[in-house]
Amino acid sequence: MNVFSKITLSSLKKNRTRTIVTIIGVILSVAMITAVTTLIASLQSFMIRNVIATDGDWHVQFMEADSALVQRLSADNEVAAAAVSQNIGYAVLEGGQNENKPYLFVAGFDDKAMEMIPIRLLDGRLPQNDREIVINSQINNAGVRYKIGDTLNLTLGHRVLAGKRLGQNNPFVLDDQNGAPRESFVPESPKAYTIVGICEKPRFEDYSAPGYTVITKMNLAELGDADRVNVFTKLRYPAKVYEFAQSVGGGSGYTYNNDLLRYMGISKDETFNAVLYRLGGIFILLIMLGSILLIHNSFSISVAERTRQFGILSSVGATPQQLRRSVLLEGAWIGLIGIPLGIMAGIGGIGITLSLMSGIFASLSYSGVHMKLSLSLPSLVTAGVVGIITILISAYIPARKAARLSAIDAIRQTTDIKINAKKVKTSRLVPKLFGLEGTLALKNFKRNKKGYRSTVISLFVSVVLFISASAFGIYLQESAETTINESGYDILFRSTQTTDEELLLYEKLRNVSGVYDSGFYKALYFEASLPKDRLTERYLEHYYGDSLPAGDMVPINVALCLVDDGTYAAYVKELGLDPQKYAGENTDNMIVITKINKYDDETGRYVSFDVLQGSLPLSLQLFAPGEPSGGSQPGPEITVTYIADRMPEAISESRGAGFLVFAPYSMNSRFSETRDEHLTFAFLSTDPGKSAEEMNAILKDEGIFSGYSLYNIAQIQEQNRNVIILINVFSYGFILLISLIAIANVFNTVSTNINLRRREFAILKSVGMSYKGFNKMINFECVFYGLKSLLYGLPVAFIITYLIYRSVMTGADVAFLVPWMSVGISVFSVFLVVFVTMMYSVSKVKKENTADALKKEAL
Template identity: 30%
Template structure:
């Protein structure tokens, strides 16, 4: 080891505080980078595990495969397993079922390969080995209240399921359809060899049997021998060669191996990951660079002495890189360990929460768990980014170290370069703040580069925190559903049954309220070759300045068909005559909610110019169904204003008028086929079961029930996951920025020991000294805020334009900006006071005699 490296190690040992500060900066930086990639890899693995349990352990499924292509699949050396299934093997309807819906279904016939890939749940017994054996789904037995056991011989009525429409009769397969007929052809005897406990990949089949002769147009699934980043290309190549009629790729399974296409979910989140990493690296570079820069200031004299005895520029420059290397040897492993441990604890808790919501059928804590994954590709990226961050942080101090000469190091001439003219203090500072203010101002000017480093460092801390906070808020807004539906259950029924069904529902215990949530939904996306019906929503003359560019690319429009009493109440709240909306025979008049932010003080979206605009129904334009916007309504946090999500253009009209107009113009039957009833309840499971019983009775055609509570629970869980990461990241960035300010200020004060001792030696009073320090703090804070706040606003605006896909306007959180400014002043002031108190403990004479800067 050469003398320069020995002296570098000695310097690190002697300045334990500075060494620990720099190492801590490296640990935090590496931990945050590690957390990003461990979280990404772990969630991709969770999605893969969930996909296996819910869909099956396959790479792709193919249908309509020719026999020659099927033989090639068996011969392909890249394929581990090929499985076949006849999804329409037999149709059945048992005699002793609870209802037609529960008693009817399909029998699937599979081979061993298909069983291997698609039986992912626990089961009693053994899987079928002959065509006289079956596996039965346990929920089929439970819902039909059967006493079937493994080993029982059961008789299954098999035959043909049909339905009739205006074009004639057609066969039905899969789930039961209201109004279908069953033609019995045979009673097939089966021995139950297995009872499957919620095997979601085959949940469409109540029964599974075995067959080794399935080459007549079966569904084909295959799994690869090796899964890696090239797997998607391999799968696509196999599919192209097989030339099937249709195919499905298990993308979630391939994502876990970083195998994805440019239009995939992973490709969509990569820009967000890149922005996140840039923020982390910038914050880290600022923190670590300051530590190395302060270290360089403390080493100036000994580097000058090395120069006097022949040390080359390369050796002096390498001493800084060597210091970075030594610290990285400790900081990187500790940072990786801290990152894995921290994110591991978080992911375990979040994964348990996600799985506990039962957001995916068949996925439970028994068959899926959140694994903390740190694959080799993530390790290499973390190491690479960590090393790059440290090298960038070292590069400027290393360059400066190489230029240090003997004379300049002894005289400190490079530390202070100032002309008398530069030190001239504005008169207003002396008038306002007195002699101490003038001294504080000149101190900042005299320190030149050091003062600028401190100011820039504080300003960067402000920019990092505010821009990071805005990015996280924007990410959360774009990813999570903003509104919760006020109703928990949706009932879909034919319009002709509306009144009788509602009357029956009134007798169901547990229903608190019910109302129409029928709507027409249009998602409009800008296209050069497509002219839509909604130009009035993008015309600048119809938009306020705040929203002049918000609907230029894509937006959603929802026409809400309200029950008459709810519509009339909405009109009354907005001083509108409701009678005018029932008179027209051939046109639907609409109210427009002039608010998409869903806040009471939200900015207006449209000008009065839009009133009177008309447009045609977009799905069935041949029906000539016309809509006209006639008036505005204000937003209120109550029905019907909260029926639609944030960012949606909400329109309202009475349902009865919609039906009347559609009948008058002989509109397409599809316009009137579905009435959607929203039901509010505190016991969604009980009410859903009662409504399903009504569905089983078959009294109402096209009747279906959807329990939205589980969906909302899923949304809430996703929101929780995102909020934990968002606010956790903001908290870490906050700690880094605060630590950076404290480190920068305290280091600057520590390097001025002799300066302060000299001031005291010439008679500055303790009160005057403290006033000078406080004013210096104020000047640092003012300069940092003047630069930091506007730059933060500009960066936030840039992120809004680059990432914001909703129809929310850009706005600055002035209260947050004010709080950040006040906190910066407080941190600077408290840090300077604390640091000065430590310096004041030194003896004046001993400090002036000290030859070490």
């Protein structure tokens, strides 16, 4: 073994505790870096699996392919899998009310296609032969309801316009002149299908497509020469997809699975990966900087201790390069042990975190794809390389310094502490306040500034990070709470179907288990014209600014909510109004909210002001939104006679537009159907999860699969909380690890400094300082270090907390607050860490015999 290796290894072994603590620092640092890279890899894998779940597991699709091309692709060595779908034909959707989508579009999938292209079943199963079919839930939107087991008798055919066959890319267009369709449907053959399942709208069906996609099974063997199909191919080497697609060409072109290629990093559009890598890079850089700051200190200590050794080596002819290498070698040994352990710890840590959090991730996932630990070689190699660089830089800084020193200076160790009387001068007050021990402590503290600088920096970094992170957590929680729905209801059902039959559904839904209170309302949206002098300056300025229309009249939004009679009666009673006058179907007295509450883009705050001025009653001539005032079809006229400050229960409408008017639902017949309206049911439940589940089952039974939203407010709130928990887990995890590195660093610095002062302690003891006095001196030193770290740390932490407050709290009005709890914890921890390490180091020194220590050389 090389003589330098031997010296390095021996001194590492001699200072076993410090070596171990340094290795722990490296392990923590590498573990954090691994956590970041592994998290990126896991996120990428999650995105890829997500795209596969929604768009399918294929790379390029060849359209209008004939059977020859199908065979060629299936046989191609570069193709890992090929799936085929056939456009079987269109059929008129009987009873369909959607004028833009009058057809069913029948697609046939082969076995592979069923596997590779996601069909998200809401109910039932996939078709197993060409007489079975899965229908699209969106058919509900056209007012048609089918159930599993129904038979679908279709007349299949094709669409033609000007002699050309039309496909799903050609929307259904009505003629402007006579309102009749331009295209014609050519029936070909009848076919009967049995409905075996109901699925969500497939991703490949565009919203403008003229036919609702329904999927049956196709038999590849029966494919005729004239038939044209789509071939979805998955390649063995996805990176070659562009080349491959070009070389195959195909009759009428090809399209790529762009999202999948993007997340795989193959597509030219690298935005997602770029953002991810940039973010990861910033994090890694921060961790690296922190780690170098802390790990380099360990090497500095080691170099300082070995300075004399370096001097001797240099005097007998070691070159500066050999000395530098010797320190780097020390780094190599530490890295050799620390990096592999760090990578393992990082993988383990993230693995455990992700699996502990799996429940929370699952609650946030809509596609059914879960975040899980994914390892990739590049991510681990990156972590390793970053770890090596971190150690090299950490070791190189002190190594350069050591090698630059002249041999004799190194042997004499003359440059380590430069001291003059002025620098350690203390105030005359100090001895009176703290006694001799305190004075000595303060002088030591002043003399050895450099030696303890890294202790102070380490503690400083920990304090700042800890307080900032907890402030971030607190503000996140606050802002999440302020954005939570104010309706006070657990479950909301909102449908665009507003006929009276829907109320039968309301009756069914309110009877599921757990529901103990409910209400419903129908919202209709109108506009009204008001004289300018009836509206407040604030409103006019806010909504129109300089572009105030000429003339006396100004339009204003009116949202009319017809509230179910029970809820409405309670509301009237709550407001202290006369039920005779306000409730009942023939009332002419409506209640209005004229105060609006709105997010102001300019100031970034919520503003609240009144819209209306002047006295009531006020008559409003309503008309459909967007139409000129007094347009061709004026709507109903209403009279508002009372201004309320709150909404009835069950109402979930925003108060950002204009008037919010309330009337009993029994007046419904007075208002004809408007273009923009919805029906909302609100429920209170003792077990929202269970109730929502039962409601979904009822909807499924009714054959309702779309055109509505069911909001489990309780669950949404739960998800918000889960997001906060996630962020907290990761940020506190990060802080914890950084703090551990800092503690390792403090431990190394303090114990080494105490160790170097053995002789000094022995001298103090030999001239008669008692153990008690000695402890007192050390305690004072602890206090000084702790105070200094806090003196810098707390103000910086407060400034950062304020900056976080400014950036997180855009919008809601929440007062600035200092996370006192965290401040307390960090103050306590700082002193704990300093005292414990001091005591540990001193106890080791104390055991030593005074005379021995005095005799000992400085080495």
